[in-house]
Amino acid sequence: LARINPELARQAGESTLAYLTRVRTKMPSLPIPLIQKIAYMHEAARFRPQVCSTAILCLSSVNCG
Numbered sequence: 001l002a003r004i005n006p007e008l009a010r011q012a013g014e015s016t017l018a019y020l021t022r023v024r025t026k027m028p029s030l031p032i033p034l035i036q037k038i039a040y041m042h043e044a045a046r047f048r049p050q051v052c053s054t055a056i057l058c059l060s061s062v063n064c065g
Contacts, residue, residue: 016042 002009
């Protein structure tokens with residue numbers, strides 16, 4: 001995103017939720033629940049002590065590959 005719009009570059013120390021919320025000001029079609037899910041999963045993954053498989057990340061009945 002920083003290449004498309006330099007204002008959307010992530011700032012040092014900025015949380016995922018704060019960054020995606022700021023991105024949403026430029027892209028209002030980005031759903032808030034999606035932003036919250038991405039931020040939650042990113043923060044949880046940062047501190048996860050074991051490897052996380054694709055099967056764990058599948059949150060719906062859609063085939064995740």
